[in-house]
């Protein structure tokens with residue numbers, strides 16, 4: 001990992017008085033050093049604002065695009081109960097997207113600007129949502145592995161230094177932990193079923209395991225944003241630390257499920273007190289980020305179509321708001 005750089009880079013002793021800093025900068029640094037929260041009206045360095053808009057908008061887009069792989073199964077869920085649960089989960093993801101877009105708006109980003117960037121294919125969203133969901137077991141794997149990875153990554157974000165982001169994450173994490181359990185339960189039921197159901201669950205875990213590890217981002221020595229984000233206490237742990245924590249959580253759960261994690265090199269290392277992992281295929285990760293994953297084109301097209309189909313709703317809402325404010329103005333005059 002590189003050392004934080006740039007005009008607002010923070011050293012661990014950032015709370016020390018520094019005559020070269022303006023009063024605003026000193027106050028910002030003091031708040032960060034004291035583990036306090038930065039709020040929307042507080043002064044903040046431009047780099048901090050941009051880093052937050054980047055991360056929060058990407059996160060919001062991930063939640064919105066992330067609805068698609070699961071919505072694929074709403075009409076085909078194997079029972080009414082499963083359908084109701086899946087619908088509620090997909091709705092939760094929409095809600096997460098909305099909290100996060102709102103948090104980014106407190107930093108000056110506009111909702112239209114963020115949406116335009118997404119549908120123009122200029123904005124990032126999590127690599128994981130560019131993989132297809134051909135089997136019902138994929139609903140289990142997404143819950144267990146994808147939501148599991150999301151929780152590992154997001155629980156520390158509840159302490160992110162920017163207030164609106166941290167507070168949004170608290171609520172999101174509560175819902176994600178329910179999501180993870182429902183995914184685990186789908187896989188458990190399949191693993192207790194027929195030979196064919198067990199094979200379906202294992203095949204799905206085989207496909208989702210490695211992409212789930214990629215969700216944590218590139219390795220620490222290839223993660224340009226980590227050092228500064230950690231110095232600003234947006235991120236609290238490095239990408240590799242969280243990936244390790246995730247695998248440590250998965251191993252005992254996989255044993256309960258009776259599935260095998262598809263990594264022949266996975267073994268406990270007494271010296272490091274963590275698991276040694278096999279090589280992650282970072283070439284695949286970069287291909288997906290470049291827009292060449294299995295489902296990138298389909299996901300973006302679906303988002304564009306949904307945006308176009310929703311135009312009348314936006315127009316109606318804007319017209320309603322215009323009439324309401326016209327009426328309020330008449331009453332006031």
Ligand code: FAQ
Nearest residue numbers: 059062063066125126127150214215216217223224225226
């Ligand atoms: N996919 O320097 P770093 C969910 C980009 S929500 C795509 O390490 P950073 C819920 C990164 O943006 C899942 N791009 O970056 C759910 C940067 O590009 P940029 C989303 C990735 O920010 C479940 C470049 O690579 N969660 O799953 C990925 O320090 C089920 C260099 O990387 C969040 O967004 C990736 N996997 O660390 C919904 C959590 N990884 O912007 C539906 C918040 C990296 O310089 C169904 N975000 N990149 O052009 C974070 O914690 C961080 O932003 C990381 C990346 C850890 C994702």
